[in-house]
Amino acid sequence: MRYNKNGDDMKVSVGISLRHIHLTDEDYNLLFDEPIKEKSPLNQPGQFSAEQTVTLEKNGRELQNVRLIGPTRAYTQVEISRTDAYYLKIDPPVRESGHLEGAEEITIKTNKGQITRKAVIIADRHIHITKEDREKYNLLKDEYEIKVPGEKGGVLSHVHIKEAPNSYYELHLDSDDANAFHIKTNDELEIL
Amino acid sequence: MRYNKNGDDMKVSVGISLRHIHLTDEDYNLLFDEPIKEKSPLNQPGQFSAEQTVTLEKNGRELQNVRLIGPTRAYTQVEISRTDAYYLKIDPPVRESGHLEGAEEITIKTNKGQITRKAVIIADRHIHITKEDREKYNLLKDEYEIKVPGEKGGVLSHVHIKEAPNSYYELHLDSDDANAFHIKTNDELEIL
Numbered sequence: 001m002r003y004n005k006n007g008d009d010m011k012v013s014v015g016i017s018l019r020h021i022h023l024t025d026e027d028y029n030l031l032f033d034e035p036i037k038e039k040s041p042l043n044q045p046g047q048f049s050a051e052q053t054v055t056l057e058k059n060g061r062e063l064q065n066v067r068l069i070g071p072t073r074a075y076t077q078v079e080i081s082r083t084d085a086y087y088l089k090i091d092p093p094v095r096e097s098g099h100l101e102g103a104e105e106i107t108i109k110t111n112k113g114q115i116t117r118k119a120v121i122i123a124d125r126h127i128h129i130t131k132e133d134r135e136k137y138n139l140l141k142d143e144y145e146i147k148v149p150g151e152k153g154g155v156l157s158h159v160h161i162k163e164a165p166n167s168y169y170e171l172h173l174d175s176d177d178a179n180a181f182h183i184k185t186n187d188e189l190e191i192l
Numbered sequence: 193m194r195y196n197k198n199g200d201d202m203k204v205s206v207g208i209s210l211r212h213i214h215l216t217d218e219d220y221n222l223l224f225d226e227p228i229k230e231k232s233p234l235n236q237p238g239q240f241s242a243e244q245t246v247t248l249e250k251n252g253r254e255l256q257n258v259r260l261i262g263p264t265r266a267y268t269q270v271e272i273s274r275t276d277a278y279y280l281k282i283d284p285p286v287r288e289s290g291h292l293e294g295a296e297e298i299t300i301k302t303n304k305g306q307i308t309r310k311a312v313i314i315a316d317r318h319i320h321i322t323k324e325d326r327e328k329y330n331l332l333k334d335e336y337e338i339k340v341p342g343e344k345g346g347v348l349s350h351v352h353i354k355e356a357p358n359s360y361y362e363l364h365l366d367s368d369d370a371n372a373f374h375i376k377t378n379d380e381l382e383i384l
Binding site: 082083086094122124125148154156157158174175176177179180182 | 373
């Protein structure tokens, strides 16, 4: 797949995911008294960065001010980079969101309280897309490769297609991929 | 270049370079009173991690315990990752060692004193090799691509060949590349 139906190189814009947390209703209420409050919307419809943050703690190390992404979900999940994982001395698996088999345990703390959950993953590289866009752009395979230009460019493999209704067409990468390849939010990258 | 003269895939073992500093004799003497002391040898003949470390300071941010690599050199140079660069709020160029055009300014501190130098780069991806090995392995181009397996694998482009006498054949990558692609020291990667 090199060209879309207009014969152009197929591109996708990038969103960089910094470390963040998703919470269930139940876990949210263990950590916060006030209702969840939107700070700024994300490109994915209905999703937002919340005013609320947590501290992650493991093996005597802490990561503070870790942003909550709202609204609450059916699962509590912490997404970090491998750089973070080395700092916390854990080895989380690379996973699609919501697939928590083998996820690492972490303690999640706020002023109100703390919980410990097997919830830490490194997010896989993925492209959000609707069924309609997938057909329109001819992105019918399960995964693609992405070409990155520049002095520290290359190819990112195993970029999974994540089809869902009301998706905003966008490539999500973590901060390690972004920093290694010097990719920035809203960069337009080529799908191979 | 896909095969060496035996018809095997051409491989190279990896050394991960964490943030570090090289100093001239003059700058070393401004920062330390004692002679430089070897802590552990590196694979490159004659090079070593020193007991000595420095603190890097810029824009109110500090990186402590940054390792000195010995022996002293003809230039003072600080090699950091882009993750470090974001933390220090600077934008260093990607450069071959010793090529300091456009290098970012940094303050280098020890108990003895401090100096400020335009010395910060992000090291290019490179393979150390002798002229003899280069001919033996048929690595005659200036740069190659490296294939990385795994769930967060892909291809690293612009891997420069760095020919010098007494080199140990080895691919040097920074911690951002290592963390993004989950590469570890002594991994064997394929040269494309």
